[in-house]
Amino acid sequence: MRVLVIGGDGYCGWATALHLSNRGHDVAILDSLVRRHWDAELCIETLTPIAPIQYRLQRWRDLTGKTIDLFIGDICNYEFLKSAMLTFQPDAVVHFGEQRSAPFSMIDREHAVLTQSNNVIGNLNLLYVIHEHFPECHLVKLGTMGEYGTPNIDIEEGYITIEHNGRKDTLPYPKQPGSFYHLSKVHDSHNIQFACRIWGLRATDLNQGIVYGVLTEETGMDELLINRLDYDGVFGTALNRFCIQAAVGHPLTVYGKGGQTRGLLDIRDTVRCIELALLTPAAAGEFRVFNQFTELFSVADLADKVKEAGQALGIKVEVSNLENPRVEKEEHYFNAKNTKLLDLGLQPHYLSDSLLDSLLNFAIKYKQRVDHNHILPKVKWRA
Ligand code: NAD
Ligand code: USQ
Numbered sequence: 001m002r003v004l005v006i007g008g009d010g011y012c013g014w015a016t017a018l019h020l021s022n023r024g025h026d027v028a029i030l031d032s033l034v035r036r037h038w039d040a041e042l043c044i045e046t047l048t049p050i051a052p053i054q055y056r057l058q059r060w061r062d063l064t065g066k067t068i069d070l071f072i073g074d075i076c077n078y079e080f081l082k083s084a085m086l087t088f089q090p091d092a093v094v095h096f097g098e099q100r101s102a103p104f105s106m107i108d109r110e111h112a113v114l115t116q117s118n119n120v121i122g123n124l125n126l127l128y129v130i131h132e133h134f135p136e137c138h139l140v141k142l143g144t145m146g147e148y149g150t151p152n153i154d155i156e157e158g159y160i161t162i163e164h165n166g167r168k169d170t171l172p173y174p175k176q177p178g179s180f181y182h183l184s185k186v187h188d189s190h191n192i193q194f195a196c197r198i199w200g201l202r203a204t205d206l207n208q209g210i211v212y213g214v215l216t217e218e219t220g221m222d223e224l225l226i227n228r229l230d231y232d233g234v235f236g237t238a239l240n241r242f243c244i245q246a247a248v249g250h251p252l253t254v255y256g257k258g259g260q261t262r263g264l265l266d267i268r269d270t271v272r273c274i275e276l277a278l279l280t281p282a283a284a285g286e287f288r289v290f291n292q293f294t295e296l297f298s299v300a301d302l303a304d305k306v307k308e309a310g311q312a313l314g315i316k317v318e319v320s321n322l323e324n325p326r327v328e329k330e331e332h333y334f335n336a337k338n339t340k341l342l343d344l345g346l347q348p349h350y351l352s353d354s355l356l357d358s359l360l361n362f363a364i365k366y367k368q369r370v371d372h373n374h375i376l377p378k379v380k381w382r383a
Contacts, residue, residue, distance in 0.1 A: 001125070001278060002026045002107020004088055006075060007096030008068075009053045010035055010230050012142065012211060012270050016094060016226065019271035020278075024304045028069035028088045029053070030081075031097060034118075038104070044235065044374050046228035047244055047366045049215070059224040082129050084157035092138040092278050095126060098184070101144070102326075103234045103379040105181035112180040119184035120191070128197040139203040140274060140283040143193060144185045145263045145293060145336065147207060149176025150329050155336035158205065178328050179381070189289075196287040204277045208251035208270065209263030209293030212239040213355060216268050227267075230361075232374040238299055239264060239326055241375075242306040243356065246317045247363035248370045252307070253377065256324030260302030263293025263333035266349040276344040289302070290340045294348035309356035327381040 003020050007013040008029030012127040031053065039045060051059070057068050071084035075097055098119040099105065105115035123141070130137050148155045151174065168234075173191065175186045192203045219227045230236040231244035233253075242252045243269045265273075273292050282288040297305075303319045310317035324330065342348075349355070 001150060002089060002091045003278060004028050004030055004085065004090040004093045004098065004313050006030045006093060007098065009033055010096055011230070012055070012267070013094075013096040014227055015216045015219055015267055016096070016153050016271045016274050017068060018060060018175060019216060020275060021060070021068050021296065022064065023275060025115070027319065028071060028090070030056070030071040030073070030075070030084055032074040033072060033095050034074070037236075038099075042232070042234060044371070045233040045369065047231050047363065047369055048229050050226060050228050051224045059222055063221060070366045075125055076118060078125045078128070081125050082133065085129050085132060086133060090137055092140060092281070093126065093130070094140045094274055094278070095123065096142050098142070099181065101235045102179035102181045103377065105179050105184070105227055106379050106381055115181050116184045116187070120187045123188045124191055127191060127201065130201055131199045132270055133282065135199070135201070136284075138145050138278065139192065139201065140277050141188065141203060141205050143189055143205045143207045143289075144182060145207050145209045145291060145366060146179075146182040147177055147186050147189060148173060148336070150261075150332045150334055151176065152333050155291070155334075157291045157337050157340050158207070178326065193287040196285055200285040202282040202284050203280050204217050204288045204290065206273065206277060206290050206292045209265055210239065211267050211270050212237070212264060212265040212351075213359060214240075215358070216271055231370065233263050233377040234379065235315070238262070239302050239306070241361070242303055242372060243359045243362045244367075245375060246310040247360055247367045248307050248372070249315075250372065251318040251320035252303045253301050253375065254321050255326060255377070256321065256329040258303065258321060259298050260328060261296055261298045261329035261332065263291065263336055264351070265294045266293065266351070266355065267347065269294055273315055273341050273346060276341060276346060280344055284296060291336055291338045291343060293336070293338055296336065297351070305351070305356060306360075309353060309360055313357065313360055315360070322377070325377045325380045
């Protein structure tokens with residue numbers, strides 16, 4: 001299969017592009033490299049030293065003999081996107097290429113607008129190129145579990161059957177996102193669903209939970225293939241941040257009471273979920289939604305697990321309950337379904353002591369690169 005990976009220089013996209021290439025697919029990466037630019041603007045760096053994308057791809061070719069084509073540009077530029085796709089002729093597009101940090105989107109008006117225009121317009125351009133030039137192409141789009149928020153009822157996979165005043169229908173599940181970033185994903189979902197309905201496009205929206213870990217079979221092959229691992233208060237996510245905080249002796253930053261519960265998954269499962277979605281495409285006109293996570297944890301659970309794993313390695317780990325910079329429920333019901341990817345054959349890597357151990361050791365290896373000034377959260381929702 002010819003697969004275009006948009007956002008293939010990022011955390012999930014890089015691991016996925018290599019995995020798909022390793023599995024024998026013809027892969028191209030399209031990326032504007034804007035994430036590297038945002039890091040530079042915020043004066044932050046990933047824990048790991050990531051090589052320029054061209055060196056990464058050269059190393060992959062040298063190691064495996066497999067070529068991954070590269071298109072550098074912005075999907076908000078329609079002519080660029082169209083020409084890259086006409087050159088590559090994809091059977092499927094995996095779309096990771098968005099601004100994906102909730103705190104970044106809440107810095108100020110400018111960052112909220114940047115997030116929503118980058119994400120919504122880029123995705124809309126993609127829908128138009130597919131409609132006009134590749135009507136059979138399967139779109140696999142990264143959404144987020146955060147589209148649903150934290151309702152006091154079970155969360156279904158995309159749709160819910162409702163009985164109202166004696167009538168019954170299956171409708172899109174209600175959305176209660178918690179940041180301008182998460183809202184951008186809701187807007188994308190609506191646009192994709194509409195495009196499937198009016199143009200007969202085929203799409204899979206993967207409502208992914210929080211990804212953790214850094215090594216996959218492919219990114220672990222060579223130092224030049226190393227993936228990014230964010231730990232700063234803007235782009236770093238809960239479990240990855242906690243492991244790096246433990247490694248440098250910083251108290252774990254639990255926001256508020258820590259009862260916030262989320263779906264999580266290992267990055268080795270991200271790459272596999274994408275492949276499973278690609279191998280069984282959505283039907284023409286179908287807007288398919290999968291909840292892509294393997295386990296539910298509260299933030300406090302995650303901190304406790306990292307504390308225990310740290311102690312096993314002889315590291316003393318403290319947990320600190322900080323004033324919550326976000327506006328969110330800190331104690332709530334959360335029960336989300338996630339059976340569709342399991343039905344397609346996903347065999348999850350559940351969070352284990354050995355994974356925590358290896359992630360902590362990984363963090364220790366690179367801990368000299370940590371800038372302590374960027375650990376505490378600085379962006380407030382109510383600022
Ligand atoms: P990332 O920031 O590491 O990677 C995103 C990549 O997309 C970057 O390389 C960036 O340069 C590129 N990009 C952004 N806007 C672009 C544009 N307009 N044109 C071309 N390229 C563009 O993010 P990630 O963690 O790999 O996340 C990838 C996707 O998965 C995102 O859509 C995100 O919302 C979703 N997701 C991530 C997580 C997570 O925990 N990391 C969880 C759930 C969902
Ligand atoms: N949190 C802490 N301490 C921290 C960091 C986060 O307590 O140091 C809490 C947050 O308040 C929140 C939860 O942990 O309640 C998750 O925060 P996060 O930063 O790990 O994740 P989030 O902002 O939700 O965003 C991340 C990715 C995003 C993806 C989303 C999936 O950046 O791209 O869409 O996870 S989900 O959470 O399921 O919506």
